[in-house]
Amino acid sequence: MVSVGVVGASGYVGGEILRLLLQHGGVDVTLATSRTMKGEYVFKAHPNLKGFTELKFTDDDPVTAASKVDLLFLSVPHGSSVKVTPEIVEMGTRLIDMTGDFRLKDPSLYPIWYGFEHPAPDLLPRFVYGLPETHREEIRNARFVANPGCIASSTIYSLLPFARSGMINDVTVVDAKTGSSASGNAANRASVYSERYNSIRPYRAAGHRHTAEIEQELSQHAGRKVKVALSAHAVNMVRGIQTTSSVFTDREVAEVDVWKIMRQTYRGEPFVRFIRDRDGVYRLPDPKITVGSNFVDIGFEIDRHTGRVVVISTIDNLIKGAAGNSVHSMNLMLGFPETQGLSTIPLHPA
Amino acid sequence: MVSVGVVGASGYVGGEILRLLLQHGGVDVTLATSRTMKGEYVFKAHPNLKGFTELKFTDDDPVTAASKVDLLFLSVPHGSSVKVTPEIVEMGTRLIDMTGDFRLKDPSLYPIWYGFEHPAPDLLPRFVYGLPETHREEIRNARFVANPGCIASSTIYSLLPFARSGMINDVTVVDAKTGSSASGNAANRASVYSERYNSIRPYRAAGHRHTAEIEQELSQHAGRKVKVALSAHAVNMVRGIQTTSSVFTDREVAEVDVWKIMRQTYRGEPFVRFIRDRDGVYRLPDPKITVGSNFVDIGFEIDRHTGRVVVISTIDNLIKGAAGNSVHSMNLMLGFPETQGLSTIPLHPA
Amino acid sequence: MVSVGVVGASGYVGGEILRLLLQHGGVDVTLATSRTMKGEYVFKAHPNLKGFTELKFTDDDPVTAASKVDLLFLSVPHGSSVKVTPEIVEMGTRLIDMTGDFRLKDPSLYPIWYGFEHPAPDLLPRFVYGLPETHREEIRNARFVANPGCIASSTIYSLLPFARSGMINDVTVVDAKTGSSASGNAANRASVYSERYNSIRPYRAAGHRHTAEIEQELSQHAGRKVKVALSAHAVNMVRGIQTTSSVFTDREVAEVDVWKIMRQTYRGEPFVRFIRDRDGVYRLPDPKITVGSNFVDIGFEIDRHTGRVVVISTIDNLIKGAAGNSVHSMNLMLGFPETQGLSTIPLHPA
């Protein structure tokens, strides 16, 4: 069986990758690293895994880790990946990088959005932006994949049909609402339960990093510069992202037009659901019914009053927005059926 | 002492008016009506009031109720007020109407936003739009006040400085997040806890009624037609509204410009707080620290990338967004100090 | 493939049975009934199932339903099962009854705990109490199974080792905390989100029906009458049950003694995990890490000060406490591997 490893496996994304891999059936998880938990069982960090694995954390550095497996997931802080990837790339081990270090193609964007000069700009073209719905064939042939950011992927799914069809206008307003798991398990005043519960925290009213990759990907499909005005809020829940996008269209569009571009864009996609109903409780996408799955749920409403289409999408930030999507890429890279290990039905109610 | 009554007192807004009046000190609550709970103690509907009043619900119809008190709060479903107000207006009893029936000045807007032809268009000019910060003197002299909608007031507070200064552009995008209490205490599938918990429900992606009153009020101040693209979401909490508005400005604005119009607009206002900090957990308005008070908290961020100002405001939907604001109007109408009964410090953490 | 059906499939338990069966791989779900939703897609009631089935609800009565399948799950209100089971029993279709109608062996207990005289006492011995860990062989050979109550099963798992070993005293105090899904999806004032959120509702301080089946099962194992003083609270979450039991022991017991009876009782059980750690966040069972799985997590603490063992167990009320357990029984009855369809790793964090 193929052996895979996870560097940075004690974080939430790392834990979610482990969960999916342990249920995958086609790969062997042989390595999980954590600098702080060396020697401990992985279920000490991820109590849900108790009973499913006896694996223990090692403190292998990323390069050593890469030398021990066929494919490596790198789940480290932004800016840390680029310090070790050059060596791994040279080694040639298949790599899925969960950070933002190789998502942007234009190195000049790194100082603007990430605050650092990219130290290895020549490597940027060697990484594929790992969104299977838009880069499927490239991922299949890739050795190095940069997994998209969670808000980025939810937004791109919403806007892609409009970008592709040329319907999108210059600036699209995106309001993102995220669960707490998107900010990791670090303990600080902002993450204390008593401060976070019942809160709607506008943690990034403007200037969110994911803006850059959203614009990069959408502009590619639109054939011209697309701009996104993104505001991100942390809401009172653990999992899930919802993005509400206001797409201003030049001409008036009808429902049938939107359905058409939606279907054209996502025909046959195993992980895209359209949620749009005239009645009932779940008339539009809601993390409530998406969380726990690798789905992106998409719906829309037309607002003639202001000439916009409101497009709403939701994902589980740790699955479709991170671990699930990276396993999807792994499936493509290693030749597994695309949906292997990713077809769990979400829980309801939960 | 002045005697006041509440029609529709078993609902959440009615209960909140009772709570504030019972702590007010200057008025005597002599009447609380409920069609379904006649003869029951009001604390049966509002268990928090236990120990504070022995008042019981009557089933007086609104007109009879108006004949028994000096000032009446009318907290009934939209469309029900207009059926009884003509008689009350004739009677002359001071009236604060919590519904949308008299908020709009232009009768032609009712079919569009409320779905009914307004049956008493001649009465519309007799009602003052009850937002003290913009209609203080009119309210002082008014007998009939139309209390603003909750999302409307949060949005107006955000955008008013921009409207007044002429900075606002044609279309402003507003994303609203509300707690469950905004939709009342009716039991239906959508309000069942198991369905509502952990949810972000886009219950009105476009076409929200409050759009009309927001545009009416802002246009008045801007001196031209202002348009608002409002999307409303129900999030996982009971109280509070947050609105995130993207104001696209024609010219580039600096922080100092925004501060200037904010201060000009709200100088001396007792219930407006500016929340904007460089560090800490609460850098921008969050319902977490507003709920339980009559404050509107306002903050902003400038987004040069897309040429917008992101303005965020939060209120407690049942207080500043309904009951508290109506008591503020009552204070003005009856000559009490403005802040009487409205200065409670919110709880934190809660 | 074996065909199975679910009567009462629009409720939460019914929906959860459908979810598990659709992922089971060994059975064919051919029938799902709902009196109120006839003709609608099952995903209209259970939005999580969208994309996994095109099945529609029928309004077949239970007896007709039983005639169309190899095995039937009956998920109807307490007291409704017994009206139709005599005919189904005669027909001989394999039946798993989710109600309390056939859990008690002694018919005289029905008037006391359920408020009705049992109309078919002769059928009581034909049903097996469907707790696989205690009635495995009987279930294997059974045609008719009465699935345990959710609080009952959590409590029984906690106390079984003490009952078997004779360690248990006359009265054991059990404090139960349940999520909202345990009370179904009916809309009423008590289930309204605004009333239920942030609440700890002691909905059955004494007299909970599950007391009867707990005492029946434990007494059987203890060889004498065991009494349980159960108090049940609804807490602020959707899924999960935790029971905290105070077992007063005659003699002083040591940790090693408790471990010994725990291990003896649960050796080899696929769905029992012991959760007991010296440090870390999850030192004892917590629904947080159990929900979404078919596990019962058990832990304990010895309280020398009062001579008791505090035993804590948690389950997902809809899985191990209902649907999952019934599918476990189905696996036994139909000869599938016990764990088929039941080995999903729970999500964390969620």
Added chain:
Amino acid sequence: MVSVGVVGASGYVGGEILRLLLQHGGVDVTLATSRTMKGEYVFKAHPNLKGFTELKFTDDDPVTAASKVDLLFLSVPHGSSVKVTPEIVEMGTRLIDMTGDFRLKDPSLYPIWYGFEHPAPDLLPRFVYGLPETHREEIRNARFVANPGCIASSTIYSLLPFARSGMINDVTVVDAKTGSSASGNAANRASVYSERYNSIRPYRAAGHRHTAEIEQELSQHAGRKVKVALSAHAVNMVRGIQTTSSVFTDREVAEVDVWKIMRQTYRGEPFVRFIRDRDGVYRLPDPKITVGSNFVDIGFEIDRHTGRVVVISTIDNLIKGAAGNSVHSMNLMLGFPETQGLSTIPLHPA
């Protein structure tokens, strides 16, 4: 006006004392200390206070602080108070100690329950246990008050009528459920929102420190040794404590008996409400309707099956369980009306 100060004012209890004092009307808050936030506005730690005070934190040590005010609240970690109180006692400044350092009368209990040898056992008799309902006259005349623990006070309120009447048996089982604010604002893995949300954490299944003060106070009233088997759980909410107590009585008791001892014990008490209703949503005490007030809500149910009375009480842990109760003591010590600053109506729904 009387000047008061708070040592340890950046914690949750300290902040709540500040909130109550700022609304009190009879005292002047002249000092708030914090070692970590010296020089910062108190609203930086307690954002709810913004707009109500311009006070800044000092880093005065407790003894210096005591020299500057008429009455001092000491809100520091357990074990820290006793290091500074000897000097303050000598100075004679009125002191309300929020820690457990002077709650127990018997110094031999400190090593057992708190893990340290009490360094100033001679001072123990000089402190009054600050529960106004049981020590009112002593508090009135006291200079030094030891404020009760939050779970302790909720439990004592429940059991006091039974202790006084001699109805209580040897061991009473108490199940406590607390909100997160009871464990303070320290950031650590256990307090991270993603780990704490949706959880029921049995953080002290046995051996909770408050056991000692509960037994001390109840035994005093019962005239014999009373034992309490306490298990404490942290549930998914920020504020509130509920204790469910199983009082086993020697003889059978009727409802009327329980009502009688309840009324005898709490006649005229301004902060005790009885919550017991035949129908409706709030039939027994629920933190939902207590939080935000200084009430203790008490209710009960008789369980003939096991010969116990189930007594349920709820408080707001930060108010009646800490700050509110200490302000109540302050009112008694300084001759204010007992309820001054403590009569706020709680919010509902919230």
